[in-house]
Amino acid sequence: MMKIIEGGICAAKGFTANGIHCGIRKNKLKRDLSLIVSEVPASAAAVYTTNLVKGAPLTVTKQHLADGKAQAVVCNSGNANTCNANGIEVAEQMSKLTADALQISANDVVVASTGVIGQPLDITPIKNGIPALVAGLGNNSDAAAEGIMTTDTVKKEIAVSFEIDGVECKIGGIAKGSGMIHPNMATMLVFITTDCAISSQLLQKALSTDIQSTFNMVSVDGDTSTNDMVTILANGMAGNAEITTENEAFSIFMQALNTVTVYLCKGIAGDGEGATKLIECTVCGASDEKTAKTVAKSVICSSLTKAAMFGADANWGRVLCAIGYSGATVDVNAVDVSFVSPAGQIAVCKNGAGIEFSEELAKEILLEKEITIAVNLNSGTATATAWGCDLTYDYVKINGDYRT
């Protein structure tokens, strides 16, 4: 019943978007300002980074979403508007300029910024760009997805349709995220739109629950960003009866949301800075979910494991090492490890000790673009999945001189 559709954040009824180059970035071919607008005010929910250093836009957005409503999202790339003395002022100006152009209240604008930290953000290019940004609003999810990219190499965009009580609803999302990404925080910029009618409270509940097993299970480099957030707008234009309790319709909505978020998670992890492959770690047989999550995250965060995956080296000892220092209580003598990819699967460790395996097959498996490190703790029934990427020369190259 649920199916993947085209249209990204413009798939849901009543949403338009756009993305332009306004001049924050030097490269004129790179869009740097995006806008998403709902025809009518929408329920809105968000989760924010747990970093104590927070981008000024997050503070302003949090105030604007206090009433659970929003109608537009404006986001620039190229500058994070963080650690600047005038940051709040600039974020408020961005909201106000957007609101005025759309003839809505500034309080209904979600504002976000991403890019370098600690360099004042000049409002002038944004001010000059907003008329064109608004004039070009339409079925332009692609352009909006491009406008929020930083070191991302591919757009992350998806939409799905689903049915609630016979009414077709749609939900779509775009994401940016490539570096400064780490679990257990709202880690990246993700904007989701849906025409499903759902109350602000349940929208927040759906989002806060979902991210526990999706965006909080993604790590690129262990650095938790100052600016990241996940926002969802639900404008109710699909016409279903508004979801106000945790009924079956809520479950269906949660499933659709999860399809969007898992897709975006994989997109973010696989496009991690410098990454050549997506690394998924699945943990089963855990005594409880917390243990499963802790172990899965520790494995995908291990620099040594990530470097081994880059080299297609079946160095499973590093996986065991990362399990051992994860902080979870694990019987390390019961752990099994396998590597899985489209090229096949191979068991490399049984009961915490190495077993004989074909290095040639292991190499073939690890040369693929999507690798799963499958861990069985053999101590229970809880499971978890985390997503990351390999550690490569290009990660160092990209980050050795990011500001210039």
Added chain:
Amino acid sequence: MMKIIEGGICAAKGFTANGIHCGIRKNKLKRDLSLIVSEVPASAAAVYTTNLVKGAPLTVTKQHLADGKAQAVVCNSGNANTCNANGIEVAEQMSKLTADALQISANDVVVASTGVIGQPLDITPIKNGIPALVAGLGNNSDAAAEGIMTTDTVKKEIAVSFEIDGVECKIGGIAKGSGMIHPNMATMLVFITTDCAISSQLLQKALSTDIQSTFNMVSVDGDTSTNDMVTILANGMAGNAEITTENEAFSIFMQALNTVTVYLCKGIAGDGEGATKLIECTVCGASDEKTAKTVAKSVICSSLTKAAMFGADANWGRVLCAIGYSGATVDVNAVDVSFVSPAGQIAVCKNGAGIEFSEELAKEILLEKEITIAVNLNSGTATATAWGCDLTYDYVKINGDYRT
């Protein structure tokens, strides 16, 4: 009164050492088996990795040190003897063979291994090598230091002399450590020898206290090794009155020990896998020591900060970001950051916001081989220092294919 001297672990009276190539490593020019021997039984103390996955040698050493005594240390490189079904057996064989050759008890042997995890360690080359290893015992701290190296590029070795009640004592140490190094665990292999007379209890107390601000404040890659330990042997041959209480002599001993350990910490961090420079983070103005330590460690562990240091890029926003996600309670609006090196110093952030600075001078400062990131939290009087290194192409290269 305290002064740096030659001789490494053989500087203290009654200690001899050696290191040979016995055949664990393929490269015949690389020593892979080291031995340190005290003429007489010595007080002994050790700290071990907190990784749940522990190398078999650690389990055996822990048993041997239960009585607070030891007389020899045997250590191989090239294979960690970890996650192997017969690991304990092999570590016990290593101890026994060493003890027999030295005509001491196997219970007085500290055994250690470092290298790849999960590949069975063949005892044959060790067995065949021990006669030559023992026959060559002498003033060979250098050879022993070489025999424990893995991806290390330089030997880490130091000795100091100091006086207790007019009696000259000496303490020296060697260390290996280049990858899989992370704070808050006994992280690396360090062997320290002293002729100072001190009880086992106080020796353990001195070591356990010292590592809190030394080896536990070093991180190369965030991966906590399965095999690392710090061991100290004190044979009492200097002839001072045995230290049995926390008196002034104990303080003098602690200072001498600290000189050795700080030197080895800097050596380990600066020779981190692929590193081109040593990064020191000093934190002052913290509300308490725990906060200072948490902040210092978070900064030196940040992949983004490490990559920026490699690129000599004064991207201080990443330092602030790492402070923000450290988990410490910090007033981020009070934080000052400067970069310091032999080329000068430059303030880049005041009260949590950027200030104007000369990019040219910053570049000059950051191009040096030893950089200090000086953080002032302006919230108290506690301080801490942590040591790490930059993140480079070579880290990825070394770890992309370590096993071959």
